[in-house]
Amino acid sequence: MNSAADLAIETIQREMTSFARRARALAGRLHPELSLVSYTLLGHLEESGGCRATDLADHYALDKSTVSRQVAVLEREGLVERRQDAADQRVQVLQLTDAGRRMLARVTDRRRAAVEERLSGWTEEDLARFASYLERYNAGLPGDAPTAPGA
Amino acid sequence: MNSAADLAIETIQREMTSFARRARALAGRLHPELSLVSYTLLGHLEESGGCRATDLADHYALDKSTVSRQVAVLEREGLVERRQDAADQRVQVLQLTDAGRRMLARVTDRRRAAVEERLSGWTEEDLARFASYLERYNAGLPGDAPTAPGA
DNA sequence: AACTGTGGTTGTATTATGCAACCACAACGT
DNA sequence: ACGTTGTGGTTGCATAATACAACCACAGTT
Numbered sequence: 001m002n003s004a005a006d007l008a009i010e011t012i013q014r015e016m017t018s019f020a021r022r023a024r025a026l027a028g029r030l031h032p033e034l035s036l037v038s039y040t041l042l043g044h045l046e047e048s049g050g051c052r053a054t055d056l057a058d059h060y061a062l063d064k065s066t067v068s069r070q071v072a073v074l075e076r077e078g079l080v081e082r083r084q085d086a087a088d089q090r091v092q093v094l095q096l097t098d099a100g101r102r103m104l105a106r107v108t109d110r111r112r113a114a115v116e117e118r119l120s121g122w123t124e125e126d127l128a129r130f131a132s133y134l135e136r137y138n139a140g141l142p143g144d145a146p147t148a149p150g151a
Numbered sequence: 152m153n154s155a156a157d158l159a160i161e162t163i164q165r166e167m168t169s170f171a172r173r174a175r176a177l178a179g180r181l182h183p184e185l186s187l188v189s190y191t192l193l194g195h196l197e198e199s200g201g202c203r204a205t206d207l208a209d210h211y212a213l214d215k216s217t218v219s220r221q222v223a224v225l226e227r228e229g230l231v232e233r234r235q236d237a238a239d240q241r242v243q244v245l246q247l248t249d250a251g252r253r254m255l256a257r258v259t260d261r262r263r264a265a266v267e268e269r270l271s272g273w274t275e276e277d278l279a280r281f282a283s284y285l286e287r288y289n290a291g292l293p294g295d296a297p298t299a300p301g302a
Numbered sequence: 303a304a305c306t307g308t309g310g311t312t313g314t315a316t317t318a319t320g321c322a323a324c325c326a327c328a329a330c331g332t
Numbered sequence: 333a334c335g336t337t338g339t340g341g342t343t344g345c346a347t348a349a350t351a352c353a354a355c356c357a358c359a360g361t362t
Contacts, residue, residue: 065343314353
């Protein structure tokens, strides 16, 4: 047993928890017009270039009914649209509308700016390392996929 | 602007968001008996060695009514207890009970184990650096966690 | 004593969520 | 062809977490 590593793990656990706890409130302040969940759903639609509701549910460990309702809201707001899949009449492929893309870009930018402010004063090396650690941490999860690894 | 730094910031934003999104579901799977919020409230009580409901509300950017109800539940479950502050009759100092401490330890351990599993294979150096980055990130919030949400 | 501020609770509404039941269609097996 | 089983999605509940506003009790001032 390695106590230095254990200490680091304990710290990582604590800090990740603390961060997660604040994330929702932060999202509410930063972009009240788009909840954290809606934001990630839109983000996934952009990344994937369109997918099914079931895919979203699987990806985010949400019940399909929850996704169904969230998507209904996003559709009512004109941020996503659905079209019947030609090959399978059960399937509705979801896609961002232009308004959805704009909204996503706007919110992403506001989030990015907030993160950037917190990271002001960090060296480029530290930023790069922190980014890679986070990617590595998230990639190690079963049941979800990392985003845009090509970057 | 520095495009390498910008790229890192973008990645950090994305990965932190992705992590935050999953945190709630993860907590539900890992310890259904204690929500993420309850867990952090208990954790704060342990750290602080007892504090007021208002302190919890400030610290986690929650409405005091929310904290009041959460604490009521925790008290009903025997995990926290309150005692009147001798110096100020308005104040109820909240403290963990032994059962609360045990529950917190149990859940922390399960969370720590989950984190540890994801971090298996990391070098001690990487762990230490990741931990310090997270601490630095969380500590340096100009516009987050602390008090006055209205400001 | 009156006013003002602080700690806390309760009433009410909203939102996110899950589970179960359901519908429509698809894919098989006979 | 027809029933059975599986998949994608919606809807009817129920519940948890949350905020805001109104309120109560006490503290500190004036």
